Amino acid sequence: MSNAVANIVADEKIREKDNEKSILLSMSNDLAGVRMTTDLYKVLDQRLRSLFSYSHFMLARVTEDGNSLSAMILDPRSKNKIHPDYQDFVSTKIPINDGFFNVAFETGRPVLYHLGDIINRTDLPGHVRMSYSSGIKEMILIGLSNGQRRTGMLGIFTEESNKIKAEHINLLHGISSQLATGVANILANEKIEQQVLEISNFKKQLEVENLYLQEEIQTTNNYSEIVGNSTALRDVFRLVSSVAPTSSSVLILGETGTGKELVARAIHNSSPRKGKLMVKVNCATLPANLIESELFGHEKGSFTGATDKRIGKFELANNSTLFLDEIGEMPLELQVKLLRALQEKEIERVGGRTVIKTDVRIIAATNRDLEKEVSLGNFRSDLFFRLNVFPVFIPPLRERREDIPLLAAHFLAKHSKKAGKKVIGFSAKVIKALGAYSWPGNVRELEHLIERSILLTSQQLITQLQLPSAEKDGLESYLATGDFRTIDDVEREHIMYVLNACKGKVAGPGGAAEALKIPSTTLNSKMKRLGIKKEYLQE
Numbered sequence: 092m093s094n095a096v097a098n099i100v101a102d103e104k105i106r107e108k109d110n111e112k113s114i115l116l117s118m119s120n121d122l123a124g125v126r127m128t129t130d131l132y133k134v135l136d137q138r139l140r141s142l143f144s145y146s147h148f149m150l151a152r153v154t155e156d157g158n159s160l161s162a163m164i165l166d167p168r169s170k171n172k173i174h175p176d177y178q179d180f181v182s183t184k185i186p187i188n189d190g191f192f193n194v195a196f197e198t199g200r201p202v203l204y205h206l207g208d209i210i211n212r213t214d215l216p217g218h219v220r221m222s223y224s225s226g227i228k229e230m231i232l233i234g235l236s237n238g239q240r241r242t243g244m245l246g247i248f249t250e251e252s253n254k255i256k257a258e259h260i261n262l263l264h265g266i267s268s269q270l271a272t273g274v275a276n277i278l279a280n281e282k283i284e285q286q287v288l289e290i291s292n293f294k295k296q297l298e299v300e301n302l303y304l305q306e307e308i309q310t311t312n313n314y315s316e317i318v319g320n321s322t323a324l325r326d327v328f329r330l331v332s333s334v335a336p337t338s339s340s341v342l343i344l345g346e347t348g349t350g351k352e353l354v355a356r357a358i359h360n361s362s363p364r365k366g367k368l369m370v371k372v373n374c375a376t377l378p379a380n381l382i383e384s385e386l387f388g389h390e391k392g393s394f395t396g397a398t399d400k401r402i403g404k405f406e407l408a409n410n411s412t413l414f415l416d417e418i419g420e421m422p423l424e425l426q427v428k429l430l431r432a433l434q435e436k437e438i439e440r441v442g443g444r445t446v447i448k449t450d451v452r453i454i455a456a457t458n459r460d461l462e463k464e465v466s467l468g469n470f471r472s473d474l475f476f477r478l479n480v481f482p483v484f485i486p487p488l489r490e491r492r493e494d495i496p497l498l499a500a501h502f503l504a505k506h507s508k509k510a511g512k513k514v515i516g517f518s519a520k521v522i523k524a525l526g527a528y529s530w531p532g533n534v535r536e537l538e539h540l541i542e543r544s545i546l547l548t549s550q551q552l553i554t555q556l557q558l559p560s561a562e563k564d565g566l567e568s569y570l571a572t573g574d575f576r577t578i579d580d581v582e583r584e585h586i587m588y589v590l591n592a593c594k595g596k597v598a599g600p601g602g603a604a605e606a607l608k609i610p611s612t613t614l615n616s617k618m619k620r621l622g623i624k625k626e627y628l629q630e
């Protein structure tokens with residue numbers, strides 16, 4: 092070689108080296124700024140294509156266990172895409188120890204394979220066969236390690252032989268550590284984003300639960316007292332205190348507004364579960380399709396709108412009490428699921444596969460006649476029997492009128508304080524009217540009426556009652572006047588009339604009992620109850 096030629100060759104080599112250096116430098120710069128896989132794809136595709144012509148590349152990440160690879164960037168131009176094994180290959184973990192990937196890691200340099208030369212090897216892994224049958228001639232594998240830690244694997248594939256030259260291998264080796272750092276950055280970034288997402292989901296969930304618990308606390312405070320001293324209510328108290336310490340299901344029956352929720356809270360608050368809040372679900376206020384997820388929770392994406400995982404009320408009530416209000420409104424298909432949850436003591440979230448053990452005490456309430464609903468086929472008999480192990484019936488207010496004065500005084504104190512007014516009592520006429528009204532809305536109606544009356548009055552005494560539809564309903568306005576006789580009044584008058592006619596004789600022939608066609612013992616007890624004493628009789 093002449094000196095001149097030697098100089099030209101040397102110059103050429105220097106230029107190549109300079110070119111190599113500048114490629115390496117600009118690629119390093121590009122890689123250092125990469126934070127997302129889509130950016131990495133663009134950088135790699137652009138830079139690699141400026142080096143040599145190739146068919147496609149593939150970047151895989153090393154999985155957490157360090158033993159396998161999973162796809163990270165799939166080149167849309169991959170020749171393997173039409174191969175029947177492609178989907179399996181890109182969606183499953185591929186072991187590193189396959190005689191190819193591990194070699195690329197162990198040698199610490201890019202390893203070039205001419206597939207035509209190795210295709211007859213008996214130990215070839217599936218992915219190499221797939222590439223070969225898709226027309227790939229050369230494959231270069233570059234193991235990416237960040238210090239001692241393996242992070243990923245870059246594979247570049249050509250459709251023509253001898254496309255990858257020694258200088259390309261050098262260049263690829265030169266960028267491998269930057270690329271490994273880029274991959275590690277992306278993985279760390281993804282992990283952080285995932286954690287941020289999880290934290291924000293948890294935060295949202297906690298906010299929802301917190302809101303719910305706040306409401307519960309407020310409700311609990313409102314319902315801290317059951318007022319009343321009637322025999323009927325005392326019977327309820329007896330039942331409450333005998334069932335509270337157990338874990339037995341309770342079914343509370345009664346018309347609307349009789350205090351079923353109050354009694355449910357009383358049971359929970361006197362039970363060993365009182366340290367946790369009672370959780371309430373109103374089966375009537377939720378659309379049928381949402382009750383299931385409300386009760387059992389759901390996994391993210393289990394149905395349209397399920398954007399986040401949600402814990403159901405059953406799980407929330409673990410080790411506590413779940414109050415199922417208006418149980419009679421529960422759709423039949425959900426009744427089966429509820430029954431299963433009660434029997435098995437475990438639940439599954441909607442769209443979830445894992446079974447979650449729960450220890451939940453159920454208190455259900457309804458104003459419907461559940462037995463009738465069973466006979467009409469609207470309520471499952473097996474669920475009814477399961478819930479009805481301990482029924483508690485709360486009589487309507489009109490059947491325990493003795494409670495009205497106490498309740499009225501209680502609500503007067505409560506709402507006059509709330510309204511900041513000094514209202515201290517009711518006029519005699521109002522007390523009479525309160526005692527006479529039929530209270531179809533029970534205690535709730537009484538409370539609302541008193542609250543409204545306090546707001547309307549400008550005096551210290553409530554002298555006017557705004558009984559609902561008093562003008563419209565003749566009977567109710569009659570009742571509201573308080574100017575009418577009760578059954579007791581009528582009975583008392585009639586007994587006294589007959590007793591007078593019998594000259595005060597109660598028992599025996601010619602006595603009042605005989606005339607009234609009732610046993611004398613019954614007449615005596617009636618007289619006692621109605622406060623009829625002999626001395627009241629006319630001479």
Ligand SMILES: Nc1ncnc2c1ncn2[C@@H]1O[C@H](COP(=O)(O)OP(=O)(O)OP(=O)(O)O)[C@@H](O)[C@H]1O
Nearest residue numbers: 316317318319346347348349350351352353534535
């Ligand atoms: N004995 C009582 N003492 C004090 N307040 C009562 C009593 N009974 C009911 N209340 C009050 O009346 C209102 C209605 O009570 P609650 O919600 O418990 O009735 P409910 O039977 O569960 O009604 P619904 O069937 O409509 O759900 C509440 O504000 C409650 O505090």
